[in-house]
Amino acid sequence: MIKVVVCGAYGKMGRAVLNAVHNDSDLMLVGAVDVMSKGDDIGSLIGIDKIGINVRKDLQEVLTETSADVVVDFTNPNVVMNNIRIILKNRVYPVVGTTGLTDENKKEIEQLCKENNVGAFIAPNFAIGAVLMMKLSQEVAKYMPDIEIIELHHDQKLDAPSGTALRTAELISEVRGVRAQGHPDEVEKIKGARGSDFNGIHIHSVRLPGYVAHQEVIFGGLGQTLTIRHDSINRDSFMPGVVIACKKVVSLDTLVCGLENILN
Ligand SMILES: NC(=O)C1=CN([C@@H]2O[C@H](COP(=O)(O)OP(=O)(O)OC[C@H]3O[C@@H](n4cnc5c(N)ncnc54)[C@H](OP(=O)(O)O)[C@@H]3O)[C@@H](O)[C@H]2O)C=CC1
Numbered sequence: 578m579i580k581v582v583v584c585g586a587y588g589k590m591g592r593a594v595l596n597a598v599h600n601d602s603d604l605m606l607v608g609a610v611d612v613m614s615k616g617d618d619i620g621s622l623i624g625i626d627k628i629g630i631n632v633r634k635d636l637q638e639v640l641t642e643t644s645a646d647v648v649v650d651f652t653n654p655n656v657v658m659n660n661i662r663i664i665l666k667n668r669v670y671p672v673v674g675t676t677g678l679t680d681e682n683k684k685e686i687e688q689l690c691k692e693n694n695v696g697a698f699i700a701p702n703f704a705i706g707a708v709l710m711m712k713l714s715q716e717v718a719k720y721m722p723d724i725e726i727i728e729l730h731h732d733q734k735l736d737a738p739s740g741t742a743l744r745t746a747e748l749i750s751e752v753r754g755v756r757a758q759g760h761p762d763e764v765e766k767i768k769g770a771r772g773s774d775f776n777g778i779h780i781h782s783v784r785l786p787g788y789v790a791h792q793e794v795i796f797g798g799l800g801q802t803l804t805i806r807h808d809s810i811n812r813d814s815f816m817p818g819v820v821i822a823c824k825k826v827v828s829l830d831t832l833v834c835g836l837e838n839i840l841n
C-alpha cells in the first residue's frame with residue numbers, strides 16, 4: 578500500500594483527491610493538510626462516516642507522524658513551492674497539480690530530488706483528454722501554424738492564463754518557433770483585447786461561473802479552420818491521472834513533468 582497525504586484538502590481538487598485515494602485499493606489515505614483547518618474528520622469532507630483522520634494545518638507535523646510515501650498537492654501558486662521543499666526534504670514523493678511553477682522552481686526541485694534521493698511528479702493537467710489535446714495540437718501546428726488558444730475556467734481560478742494553455746503554447750512553440758500573427762498594424766482599442774501573447778500565440782482567458790476547465794485550440798488556414806476542444810465537465814476527469822501518478826511517482830528518482838511521460 579502507498580501511504581498518501583493530501584495537501585489543500587478543503588479545496589475543490591483536494592476533496593476530489595481525498596475521495597479518489599480513499600476508494601483505490603492500492604492507496605491508503607493517511608493524512609490531510611489545509612491552512613484553514615478546523616480539524617474536521619476527512620470522512621465529513623467526502624460524505625462518508627468518520628475515518629479517524631483529521632485535517633491538520635502543519636504539513637511537516639503530518640509528515641513526521643504519518644511516515645507517508647506520497648503527498649498530493651493542489652493548493653495555490655503562492656505556497657506550492659514551499660510545500661514541495663518540505664515534502665522532498667522529508668524524502669517523500671510529491672505529486673503536484675498546482676499551477677504556476679517556474680523553470681527556476683523546476684531546477685530547484687530537480688536539485689532537491691538529487692540531494693534527497695527521491696523523485697517528483699508535476700502535471701499541468703491530469704485529464705487524459707487534455708493531454709491528448711496538447712499532443713494533437715503540437716502535431717497539427719506543423720501543418721497549420723497560425724493558432725490562437727481560448728481557455729475557459731470557473732471564476733474562482735487565481736492564475737491566468739491556465740497552466741494547460743501555457744503548456745500547450747510551449748509545445749506548439751517547440752515545432753513552429755516564434756511567429757507573428759494578425760495584421761502587423763493591428764491596434765488594441767482596449768488594452769488586452771488580443772489576449773496574452775506567448776511567442777506570437779494569443780491566449781484568451783475566460784472566467785465565468787458554470788465552467789470547470791475547458792480549452793479550444795483554433796488553427797487557421799487558407800479558407801478553413803480546425804478546432805481542437807477539450808472539456809473537463811467535472812473534477813472526476815482528473816482523478817484517474819492523479820491515482821496513476823501516486824502509484825508511479827514512488828519509482829521515480831528525478832523530476833518528471835506531464836502525464837504523458839508516465840503512461841505506457
Ligand atoms: N493539474 C491539474 O490537472 C489541475 C490543477 N489545478 C490547479 O490546482 C490548484 C488548486 O485548485 P483548486 O482545488 O480549484 O483550488 P481551491 O482554492 O479550491 O483549493 C486550494 C486549497 O488549498 C488551500 N491552501 C492554501 N494554502 C495552503 C497551504 N499552504 N497548505 C495547505 N493548503 C493550502 C486553500 O485554502 P484557502 O482557500 O484558505 O487559501 C484551499 O482550501 C490550482 O493551482 C489549480 O490551477 C486544478 C485542477 C486540475
Ligand SMILES: O=C(O)C1=N[C@H](C(=O)O)C[C@H](O)C1
Pocket residue numbers: 676701702703730734735738739740741742789790791
Ligand atoms: O484551476 C483549475 O481549475 C485548473 N487548473 C489547471 C490549469 O491551470 O491548467 C488545470 C485545469 O485546467 C483546471
